[in-house]
Amino acid sequence: MARKGLTAERVTRAAADLADEVGFENITLTALARGFGVKDASLYSHVRNLQELRVGVALLAAAELADRIGAAVAGRAGRDALTAFARAYRDFALEHPGRYAATQARIDPALLACSDGHRRNVDYTYAMLRAYGLEEPDLTDAGRLLRSTFHGFAVLEANGGFGHVRPPGESFERAVRALHAALERWPD
Amino acid sequence: MARKGLTAERVTRAAADLADEVGFENITLTALARGFGVKDASLYSHVRNLQELRVGVALLAAAELADRIGAAVAGRAGRDALTAFARAYRDFALEHPGRYAATQARIDPALLACSDGHRRNVDYTYAMLRAYGLEEPDLTDAGRLLRSTFHGFAVLEANGGFGHVRPPGESFERAVRALHAALERWPD
DNA sequence: GGCAACTACCTAGAGGGACTAGGAAACGCG
DNA sequence: CGCGTTTCCTAGTCCCTCTAGGTAGTTGCC
Numbered sequence: 001m002a003r004k005g006l007t008a009e010r011v012t013r014a015a016a017d018l019a020d021e022v023g024f025e026n027i028t029l030t031a032l033a034r035g036f037g038v039k040d041a042s043l044y045s046h047v048r049n050l051q052e053l054r055v056g057v058a059l060l061a062a063a064e065l066a067d068r069i070g071a072a073v074a075g076r077a078g079r080d081a082l083t084a085f086a087r088a089y090r091d092f093a094l095e096h097p098g099r100y101a102a103t104q105a106r107i108d109p110a111l112l113a114c115s116d117g118h119r120r121n122v123d124y125t126y127a128m129l130r131a132y133g134l135e136e137p138d139l140t141d142a143g144r145l146l147r148s149t150f151h152g153f154a155v156l157e158a159n160g161g162f163g164h165v166r167p168p169g170e171s172f173e174r175a176v177r178a179l180h181a182a183l184e185r186w187p188d
Numbered sequence: 189m190a191r192k193g194l195t196a197e198r199v200t201r202a203a204a205d206l207a208d209e210v211g212f213e214n215i216t217l218t219a220l221a222r223g224f225g226v227k228d229a230s231l232y233s234h235v236r237n238l239q240e241l242r243v244g245v246a247l248l249a250a251a252e253l254a255d256r257i258g259a260a261v262a263g264r265a266g267r268d269a270l271t272a273f274a275r276a277y278r279d280f281a282l283e284h285p286g287r288y289a290a291t292q293a294r295i296d297p298a299l300l301a302c303s304d305g306h307r308r309n310v311d312y313t314y315a316m317l318r319a320y321g322l323e324e325p326d327l328t329d330a331g332r333l334l335r336s337t338f339h340g341f342a343v344l345e346a347n348g349g350f351g352h353v354r355p356p357g358e359s360f361e362r363a364v365r366a367l368h369a370a371l372e373r374w375p376d
Numbered sequence: 377g378g379c380a381a382c383t384a385c386c387t388a389g390a391g392g393g394a395c396t397a398g399g400a401a402a403c404g405c406g
Numbered sequence: 407c408g409c410g411t412t413t414c415c416t417a418g419t420c421c422c423t424c425t426a427g428g429t430a431g432t433t434g435c436c
Contacts (some may be wrong), residue, residue, distance in 0.1 A: 003384055003431065025213060030422055041424080042385050050423065106347050140354045141362040144344070145337065148363065152340025153332070159294050161335075166328045174329040175336065178370040187362070188369050191402060191413060218393055229395080230414050238394065 004036055008046045011036075012056040019057055019098025024105065027098075029053070058107055061099035062117030065092050069124050077131040079180050085128060086150060086176045093154035100154060132183045142183060149175060192224055196234045199224075200244040207245055207286025212293065215286070217241070246295055249287035250305030253280050257312050265319040267368050273316060274338060274364045281342035288342060320371045330371060337363060 014035060018027050029050055033040040047053045072088035073081045093100040103117075112118055125143050134142055153175065155161070157168050202223060206215050217238055221228040235241045260276035261269045281288040291305075300306055313331050322330055341363065343349070345356050 006384075028422065029424090038384095039386065040422080041387080044424070045384055104343070104347065104349070109348075137354050137358075138362075141359045144341070144350060144356070144359040145363040145366060147349075148340035148344055149333065149337045150340070151344060152336035152338065155292070155343065156332070156336055156339060159292065160297075161292070162332060166325050168332070170325075171329045171332040174326075174375070175333040177376055178333060178374070181373065181376050182366040182370055185369065186366070188365055194413080216393065217395090226413095227415065228393080229416085232395070233413055 004038055006036060006038070006043075006046055008056070011043060011046045012053065012060055015053050016057045016060055016096075016099050016102070019102060020096050021098065024054070024057070024098045024101035027053070027057070054102070054105060055107055055111060057099070058102040058105045059111075059115050059117060061096070061102040062115055062121060064096075064099060064117070065089070065103055066117045066120035066124070068092050069121060073124055073128060077128075081128045081131065082180050082183070083176055085124065086172070086179075089150050090154060090157075090172060093158060097158050100158070104151065129183070132186065134183070134186060138187055142186060145182070146179060149179060192226055194224060194226070194231075194234055196244070199231060199234045200241065200248055203241050204245045204248055204284075204287050204290070207290060208284050209286065212242070212245070212286045212289035215241070215245070242290070242293060243295055243299060245287070246290040246293045247299075247303050247305060249284070249290040250303055250309060252284075252287060252305070253277070253291055254305045254308035254312070256280050257309065261312055261316060265316075269316045269319065270368050270371070271364055273312065274360070274367075277338050278342060278345075278360055281346060285346050288346070292339065317371070320374065322371070322374060326375055330374060333370070334367060337367060 011032065014032055015027050018032060018035070022031075027050075029043050029047075030040045033043050036043075047056070068088045068091070069085055072084040076084055103121075107115075122143075125146060126139060129139050129142050129146075132142075153168075153172060162168050162171070199220065202220055203215050206220060206223070210219075215238075217231050217235075218228045221231050224231075235244070256276045256279070257273055260272040264272055291309075295303075310331075313334060314327060317327055317330050317334075320330075341356075341360060345360075350356050350359070
């Protein structure tokens with residue numbers, strides 16, 4: 001009955017890794033327990049239930065994504081910032097599909113408000129858009145357009161939704177160019 | 189032991205309705221069987237397994253979406269067609285969240301090639317884009333941009349990803365305007 | 377150092393969903 | 407009518423979530 005030194009954080013991090021392997025929807029407390037050489041019931045000392053584990057992964061993933069985006073946009077503005085933001089976003093989704101899916105999981109709004117990662121992601125977006133000279137409500141509209149396009153692209157690419165003819169990366173760069181042009185001419 | 193007159197089609201249609209209620213990921217053969225007043229094992233006479241049921245729902249939903257889009261864009265071109273397409277797309281996603289999620293489910297490419305609904309959805313998009321004077325590879329890039337934005341918006345809105353301040357519908361109309369402008373000036 | 381409190385792990389078991397094997401009753405067609 | 411097929415059944419396996427209650431390590435406190 002040797003102790004394995006598990007903590008809520010280690011479990012959550014392992015869950016994030018597992019999510020990247022098998023998909024965020026398919027993480028399982030049993031599989032996680034197997035990975036630690038422990039019975040599944042034991043994990044309930046560290047995590048209340050599967051739902052809470054998912055929330056933990058979502059917060060972790062959002063923070064990691066925010067780190068990447070923050071590093072990418074640091075010291076840039078306008079087109080440079082937009083391109084760096086977009087690439088960081090897409091790269092994260094490609095490298096960490098499970099974590100990325102977690103960032104988009106439906107979460108209790110009260111909890112979401114406390115999530116540093118989610119808040120920072122929004123902040124970076126708004127900061128970038130303000131540099132284009134936008135103000136409310138254009139800020140909101142443009143922000144939603146960016147999020148929709150980036151997220152939609154990430155989902156479709158991850159799901160193999162694009163035929164294999166043309167490299168998705170080139171389509172993505174084009175999309176970012178088009179968005180840049182749209183932001184410069186906003187509101188048309 | 190009265191027969192209930194079940195068929196693969198009735199089961200699939202019920203699964204689509206259930207998906208709209210509880211989410212595409214959460215449909216269950218057991219719940220479906222309960223709805224028909226039948227044991228879960230009985231459904232295996234009509235559907236090979238859960239995976240195949242999901243595929244069936246996906247094909248059904250894609251056909252329904254294609255019908256709506258086809259009706260919307262009939263006789264229109266340019267901005268009119270784009271707006272009608274976008275509204276039909278978003279409305280479908282809002283009215284039938286489960287069916288909409290099904291249209292985006294990862295499916296065996298071989299099967300997907302046989303899906304009339306999926307093919308028509310692609311065809312409508314390409315027809316619309318050709319009216320903007322685009323040719324390959326711009327056609328592919330622009331098509332991916334549209335799909336990404338529409339899909340991303342639908343997912344975020346369905347997940348409650350937009351705060352409640354500004355009505356999503358207005359942001360959506362703006363996004364469509366921006367996309368129209370981008371298509372007219374393509375490639376920038 | 378020794379004892380109590382706490383915590384990390386355990387076993388046992390309920391409950392539910394996917395799925396299979398094999399059986400019986402309804403149906404459809406000659 | 408009777409024969410084969412289809413539809414539904416019971417029974418049971420396996421896997422996952424989650425709870426209750428027990429035991430063994432660890433920590434803190436005198």
